[in-house]
Amino acid sequence: MDSAVRGSRVRRSILRTRSEPAGTAAVAEPNFLLTDIWYFAMPARALRPGKMKPKTLLGEPVLFGRTDDGEVFGLRDVCPHRGIPLSCGAFDGREVECCYHGWRFGRDGVCTAIPSLVDGQDFDPGRIKVRRYPVREVQGNVWIWMGKSDPDREPPRVPHFGDDRLSDLTLVMPFPCFVDHAVIGLMDPAHGPYVHQSWFWRSRKSAYEKAKAFGPAEAGFAMKRHKPSSNSAAYKMLGGTPETEIRFQLPGVRIEHIEIGDHHVVNLTTVTPVDADTTEVTNQVYWTQAWAGLAKPAIRAMAHIFLKQDRDVVVMQQRGLRHQPTLMLIRDADTQARWYYQLKNAWKRFREGGDGAEFVNPVKETVLRWKS
Ligand code: FES
Ligand SMILES: [Fe+2]
Structure with a gap:
């Protein structure tokens, strides 16, 4: 790893160990960048x-x-x-x-x-x-x-679409933060009503209790197929009864697959560290609906607003992180973030384990409950 990445900023934003009061999860994960991965x-x-x-x-x-x-x-x-x-x-x-x-x-x-x-x-x-x-x-x-090794696996693929298929929509946005904050910000289920308030999506009042089944998946975890919350006008616009599966995979890949009748929409979000202080987030959408081509300018505008809301909150967060606070991850809303840190450590152990070492996925089948 480049020395720039091992620099002070990385060490400064370390999440420290704390004891676990009821309902609170400990975080004891030093920040580092994963290697020997796509x-x-x-x-x-x-x-x-x-x-x-x-x-x-x-x-x-x-x-x-x-x-x-x-x-x-x-x-x-x-x-x-x-x-x-x-x-x-x-x-x-x-x-x-x-x-x-x-x-x-x-x-x-x-x-x-x-x-x-x-x-x-x-x-x-x-x-x-x-x-x-x-x-x-x-x-x-x-x-x-x-990484130093040769690839022992292939890059992630989005489901349903062929190898030569290009995305229908691509947005690239730099986030001024260490990669972990971009990743856990994007998988965080509780910020929606606060960060993503907009007329076309939702308001703070639309929050309600959710229970979703999760399980381990390739170098990560999946929120199993479910019908999305009915609190989103954007889903209603698509027509039909959508079913969604969301997968997260190391180092920072989120794949959301929505099936609506015979149609498919896949949202691919990738998070790539530029250096210790900057992370590039790319959001791509693949779809099968022909009409979506016509709506592309509107979809692009909405996706841009959405991603920018995530970035703006990270910009504000950086002002607090400068003071090296101890950070918390609470159950169940932050459980996915906790898994992310556990997965990173598991990957590191796997790569440092030498020949014959296996990746042990720390995620177990479970139902997570939160309100958002
Ligand atoms: S620096 Fe001499 S050829 Fe590149
Ligand atoms: Fe978000």
Whole structure:
């Protein structure tokens, strides 16, 4: 992990251990970034053939590119010669050329040319390599494997839609916080009536008691299929009786699958740390309803308002977090957040466990109750 990420801000916002009074959950999880896992990098549309795009993830500088033949790649954005970002150079659709001394690198990170060499200087450029990150393009999105190991699994996929299907709507928004606050903010069921008040969604008065069944799922947990609350006008607009399943998966992937008769709507939210102080949240929607295309500007506007409400509350929260408060997670409204921290620790143990180690999912089948 980059030293920038292990910096003071991360340590400062540590959630401390506390004893467990009735109904209160303890939190004893130091903040760290998960590695050896797929992170969402960017929508595939952002990467045209023959173009490159630098981006910082987990404090690491990564140069993404797409070759003329359509292949996406990721390289460490630092020239191994004298450290200038490779993104300062040029890309011809096949190789990246450093702007300082013209060394060239293929998409596999191997150096192919050192222009200053003369005849008789038999130095093999192929011995020089830039770090290459495993990347995958799935359902219109680029995922990157951040870690030292090779990928031992595939990136998350949204249900129902095929591998080549692009999302119908994509919103990207930076949140000025450490990744954990963005993740637990997005999975928090109790903030709705306070943070998301708007004419098209709900008011504070519409809160009522809920009981939802949860269970373990792939590197995370799922809120099992259920009929969504009737307190949302947006669902009513869709017509039919919707049924929803919501899955959360490490490191910060939330997939909400709504079935309405023969139709499907999937909401994919991904949370990717840029560094210790900034987190990028991307929200994408896939749908089968043809009419939704016409309503796209309205859906986009609503989704933007919604996501911005989540971000604005995080901006305010940062002002309090500067004073390093001890934070609390209460039952049952904060149980999902608690699972998130437990899952992170379980993943860390799994990755540090060496060969043969298994991921032990700490989530158990249960019904959570809260009012919102
Ligand atoms: S610094 Fe990149 S070629 Fe010299
Ligand atoms: Fe929210």
